[in-house]
Amino acid sequence: MRMDDYEILLKLYEIGTIRGTAKAILISQPAVTQRLKYMENYFGEEIFIRTSKRLLPTPAGEQIIQHAKETVEKERQFKNRLAETGEAIQGTLSIACSSLISQRYLPDILGEYTAAYPKVTIDLVTGISENIKQNHKQYHVCIIRGEKLKETTSVHLFDDPLYIFDTEPFPEQALKERPIISFKSDDSMHELVDSWLFEQQNYIKPQKKMTVDQIETCKQFMKQGIGMAVLPGSVSNHLKEHYPYIPLFLEKKAVTRDTWVCFQEGIRQLPQVDHFLRLLENYDFVAV
Template identity: 80%
Template sequence: MRMDDYELLIRLNEIGTIRGTAKAVLISQPAVTQRLKYMEEYFGEAIFIRTSKRLLPTPAGEIVIQHAKQVIHQEKVLKNRLAETGEEIQGTLAIACSTLISQRFLPSILGEFTAKYPKVAIDLVTGISEDIRRNHKKYHICIIRGEKLKESTSVHLFDDPLYMFDTEPFPSNHAKERPLISFKSDDSMHELVDNWLYHHQEFIKPEKTLTVDQIETCKQFMKQGIGMAVLPESVSDHLKEEYPHIALKINGKAVTRDTWVCYQEGIRKLPQVDHFLELLQNTTF
């Protein structure tokens, strides 16, 4: 069994369909089916039951899948140990990163890092910070928004002030009543906005709230005049010259989203982790 066979097996279990897995790993459906057939012949057991909705692991399949996870984990442990002893920086760097940071800042940072350390394999997962917090022990480094991870070493990267944008002006003599467009984020972001709205309910009264999946969709809806949108400065600075906006403040203090890099104690012994953290902390955001 090859390592990529074990990885494919885990993806099949996670995604649940051959079609979805083929799309995720960028190979054809017949190729996925053929490799699954090979693995079942190799172990002499059916690994999945095919239902109309998804693949369900058999009892034997659950044992094989657990074995696959252990093999992959041990492979990573071995590569990291070799990376510690070798002169050349190599091994795997597992990063979980907030979607906003991964879109706005991470490409250039990873581009610089991989150019300098081409033998380091990057294992990157992106998503909302709330999900990353729940699974933070799976990764070497977590880059999250909002509250820091209390059980980890957390280094503050930057503050990100929030602004409310609209295509219509913000009046000073009466309340503004418009739909509010929000994007999928963790609870801490929504709490910041709700708290600010509570303190400014005499001036801002959302008629209704529209929720979209991505921050870019939120921006485009605002640009089309559908409603107001609260956006972090890091992704909206270029909008200030074109659209009416106000800074979110409470008692004169800016409402901001903190960004943190978090990691477990001792993880900097891995050279690839230490060098990436050094690059990250020297980056101007």
């Protein structure tokens, strides 16, 4: 069994479908099916039961998946030990990153990092901050939005102010009734927006609420006049030139989303992690 096979197996278990796994690891569905068949032949056991909704591990499959987890983790730890003793920066750097940060900033950051340290293997997962927080111990570095992780070392990266945009003006002395569009985010983001809307109920009244999956979809819906949208400044500065907007304030303070990088104590002993954290701490998020 190759390490790639174990990683494919774990991805199948995580995603639950052959189609989704193929899309995630950028190979064809037949190739994934072939690798799974090879693994089942190798162990002489059926690993998954194929249902209409997702793959379900068999009792033998659960043991094989656990073996795969342990094997991949041992390989990662061994590479890290080599990285600690070797002169060149190498090993694996595992990152869990908020989807917004991964879209807006991470390509530039990782481009600079991989150019400087080409021997480092990047293991990246993106998603909603709440989900990342639940599994933060699986990663070297977590870049999250909202509240910091209390049980970790947390470094504040930047504040991200929130604005409400629309294609129609925001009247100063009249009630504005329009649909509001939101994008999938963690609860803390929705709580901020709901608190602000409650304070503004005499001036802004959402007629109905629509939720879309991605922040870019939310922006496009707003630009088409479908409704209002609350967006962070990091992804909407260019919109200020073309669309009416107002900044969000609560108790005379700007409503912002904090962005943090969080990591376990002692993890900076790994050179590949320390160099990445240094790059993050010196990156000018505001100027980008």
